[in-house]
Amino acid sequence: MGNRSRTLVIALGIFFVGVAVLAKFYAYPTLAVAPADQVAHTVSTTQQDATVFVVATQKETQLPLTSTRTVRGDVVAAEKISEALDREVVVFDTAVVTDDDPQYQFPAEDDAKRDEKAPLSFVQERVVLDAHTGEAVRWNPDPAKDNSGEYITTTLNPNDRKRPGDPVFKGHEGLVLKFPFGTEKKTYQFWDSTLRKAFPIEFQEETELLGLKVYKFVQDVPKSEVPLVTPLKVPGAMVEATGQDAVEVQRSYQNIRTLWIEPVTGAIIKGEEKQFATIDYQGEAKITATEATIAYNDATVKKNVEGAQENGREEGGYQEKASQLHLIGFWVPLLSLIVGLLLLAAAAFFSLRPRTARRAAG
Template identity: 30%
Template sequence: MALRANTRTTVACLLVGLGALLVVAAIMVPFYTVGRLAKTPLDLEITTIATNAPNTPSEVMDAKSLTTGDGPVKIDTNAHLISQRYLTVEDPSGADSMTVQAGQTLRRIDVQGDTGLLTATIDRVTIDRKTGFPIDADDNGTIALQVNTKGQSVAETVRHTGLQYRFPIGTEKTSYPFFDINVRKSYDMKFVEETQINDLKVYHFRQEVPVTDLSKVANSATNKVAVDASKWGVEGDGLVTMNRFYGNTRDVWIEPQTGTIVKGQEQLNVFYARDAAKPEVTALKATLVMDDKTVNSQISTAKHFMDELSLYGRIIPIICGVLGLILLVAGVLLGMTHRPAVARDPLR
């Protein structure tokens, strides 16, 4: 009888101890595990593709016609465009920050070979893994627009100041500064609405990048061009110098829990002029939107990250908490039902 009592007491203590451990785990897991999960993964490798939006203008200057031939510059309409970006994580990267590199090209797919390449850039920025914002350093990023005689990209140190490739974990319905690599400045990305894409809740944001003189941003031969007036198709004789201007209306759709950019769209307006308020020659006018394959891939990435956050932030804590309480109650009840045996008087 004494052995049974001791066994019951031991089991009760084990149940109470295990139950208490599970309850503590239910409380601590969200703080420690989710805190580590709620950061941008270091194994990012993302390819995104954007093409012409249906039923929108798509005008592109034929750059060769600006310097060759007898007639004025030629503007091709209904150009078929594709913008491709390949994003990877590079060194230095660690527990709290990571360096993101994005190589991006914009090309025409209705012409052959390299003649279809319109722009090519390599952007690097070191960001906070949780907020998505660049780290506070003057050398937190570079932008490469040109190549040297060996065909190697020439990077220029550029201080990045806003979000670009991800939004904060737990994106809110507010405005965020968003960095534009063309003007090398940040403008507010304003919350527009909450909506859904393929049954996934997303936040829609919009940014207006004002028309900017690119010759004052980067020293590039294409940003200030002097050719004969007849080539520009304007009145007058002799050389006429025009600057390249750029404006953009950018829309992004964000999965708020993870900060994943599910969908993106840009309304590009690039032109040559002597006055920003008076566009004279179109260089590029098009609306580019991420294709369905890219959107579906981004949704899959967001849902995977959401499932991990849900597993460690809610499901495991609930299971641990419920099992812990059951074991605690069972242990207490088992201990309370134990009564010490009363010795009998042999003379009775």
């Protein structure tokens, strides 16, 4: 091999090694971030009617439930908070509406029966997450000066929002809306909105959904008292408190949450919850407030895997996103490194070969 050819091979070898390094340590970290402008919708339903205590009738009733979650990114807040914390974060506003009407819409502000038309359950949150790991990041500025801080509420009234430091809300913790890029087969901490704290969620198995490899995680939320903003009172007759017009009771809740995670992106492909909540009096369960198994419907799972248009915007499609990210994060660095090292080894071999030949001739 001539000097010019050898120089070219060395240059190509260095080039491919450089591609491997750039793909692994620059391109992949740049792409492995949650999009700040993400908008997502999920729909969960009960296959069998749930048991729900209806306040209006004061009776346990069998109802089909539909739970709709909307997640919307706040790009301006994300940029502002990222700069203030000197780390890359995303900010998401989420709302979960659960009702027996699958097409439920909030009534207008001036509707005289607005309170009567409230959904069976409503939770709205603002969360700040690390853009790479999905873990909650504390951000609690003075609301009077900056309204971008995290909160949780069960009403549409902004004055009812609970911010970190409130007796019933210390702030988000653990994973909230997604798992880390490159999810591992281990135990994580995952947020529970009802109890407003994180609990361990354990890896169970690797399986498939619609041909997509996913990790199955299960979280057992033990029976716990639900934080209440104001004391909960019911007629004494409802909880066998004879002779008392009204008594103070406590709401208890437990849940078995199962999540199927696409490990490359950390996206939640499917979720299922087996909830059991009761109204307790003097430490004893008296009324079943909620008993339901609710899970993502088939359309939501399919959208998450294959992608679909929602309100004119592409959502889901994590099968393709995972393939692209895996290509950049694994195959491009690996193959480029192999090619680069082979080229450098070939150049070294042909550089030493003439010397060896001359020694043999001498």
